[in-house]
Amino acid sequence: xxxxxNDYLEKYGSIPKDEDKRFKExxxxxxxxxxxxxxxxPEINRILNMKWKRLDFVIYLVPKPTPRPRHNGFQHIxxxxxxxDNKDIFRKFYIKNDLPMITTPCKFTCISYLPIPNSMSxxxxxxxxxxxxxxxxxxxxxNIGKTYSDMIQGTLLLDDSLIIExxxxxxxxxxxxVEIHIEYMEEYDCKFNEKKIRKxxxxxx
Numbered sequence: 001x002x003x004x005x006n007d008y009l010e011k012y013g014s015i016p017k018d019e020d021k022r023f024k025e026x027x028x029x030x031x032x033x034x035x036x037x038x039x040x041x042p043e044i045n046r047i048l049n050m051k052w053k054r055l056d057f058v059i060y061l062v063p064k065p066t067p068r069p070r071h072n073g074f075q076h077i078x079x080x081x082x083x084x085d086n087k088d089i090f091r092k093f094y095i096k097n098d099l100p101m102i103t104t105p106c107k108f109t110c111i112s113y114l115p116i117p118n119s120m121s122x123x124x125x126x127x128x129x130x131x132x133x134x135x136x137x138x139x140x141x142x143n144i145g146k147t148y149s150d151m152i153q154g155t156l157l158l159d160d161s162l163i164i165e166x167x168x169x170x171x172x173x174x175x176x177x178v179e180i181h182i183e184y185m186e187e188y189d190c191k192f193n194e195k196k197i198r199k200x201x202x203x204x205x
Contacts (some may be wrong), residue, residue: 067142106184113173
C-alpha cells in the first residue's frame with residue numbers, strides 16, 4: 001500500500017487539488033496555438049448544449065442479479081450463468097421494437113421492482129407499493145445494474161464502456177419488473193472518442 005501511495009504522489013502529488021488551478025496549469029503546459037486557444041470556449045459551449053435522445057422501456061420479469069462467474073474445469077472457460085438467456089430475451093425485444101444501436105456516450109438508469117415479501121404486514125405492503133419502503137436485502141443494487149447493462153450490450157448498446165453515468169435503484173411492487181432509462185448523445189463529444197468507437201465497430205465487423 002505504501003508503494004502505491006508513493007507512486008501516486010510521485011506522479012500526481014504536484015498537481016493542484018483546486019479545479020481552476022488545475023485547468024490553468026494544464027492550459028499553460030500544453031502550449032496551445034492561438035487557433036486552438038480560440039476554440040476552447042466554443043467547444044465547451046458546443047458540448048454543454050449538445051442534444052440528447054432518450055429511450056425508456058419496461059421488462060416484465062422478476063429482477064435478477066448477475067451471479068458470480070463460474071469456471072468450466074473441462075474447457076477452462078469462465079462463464080456467467082443466465083447471461084445468454086437474458087441477452088436472447090432482450091434481442092427479441094430489440095428486433096420487435098426496431099430499436100437503434102447506441103454508439104455514443106450515454107447515461108444508464110435501472111429501476112428494479114422486487115416482489116413484495118409475504119412476511120410484510122398489510123400496511124407495510126401498501127406503503128411499499130408506493131415506493132416509501134425500499135428493499136435492503138439481496139440482490140445488491142450493483143449486481144442488478146450489471147445484469148441489465150450487460151443484457152443490452154451488443155444490441156441496443158454497442159458496448160457498456162459507453163455508459164458514463166450509471167444509476168441502479170431498488171423498489172418493491174406487486175408487479176415485479178425492470179424499468180430501463182437511457183439518455184445518449186446525438187453526436188460524439190470529441191474526435192478522440194469518435195475514432196475510438198469507429199475503430200471498435202470496424203474490428204467487430
